Amino acid sequence: MPTYITLLNWTEQGIRAYKDTMARADAFAAAMQRLDGRLVTMYWTVGPYDLVAVLEAPDDETAAAALLQLGEAGNVRSTTMRAFGRGEVEGVIARASA
Template identity: 45%
Template sequence: PDRIDAAKEAYKKAGGEFKAIYLTLGQYDLVAIADMPNDEAVARMALALGGQGNVRSETFRAFSEAEFRKIVASLP
């Protein structure tokens, strides 16, 4: 729990918002959902977390329904 609180604070300081965290079974120990202002902020956060030596992350860019509809509408 202390590391979760520290992560929430780190995301906040980076201009983002830590939305949720889920303990998972299987390949990944947990899933964290966060919003960041841009891709550069995401990269900085991933590098900072990875630099601690005890965290490995895999980042996924998610598109909202509105973004998905816009992408599909732009197809020929």
């Protein structure tokens, strides 16, 4: 299943309700499951981003739908990157070399 790395920053609303962050992460994990995806892990970070999430989704559209639902709540803004594992990159390299 494709993997996505999502960098998140709390909005003003999100930081005011920081005590709810665990419940919000659980709700996002449940939303991912309902869309046949998975929240692999979530990290709370110090630095330019407040959180980093690793997601798996069957396709880009599913990942985008989950992230739209997350953003709709108004607690975070996200930047998402498609991540390729070693085996996937080997396939990409083989294709590029053909």
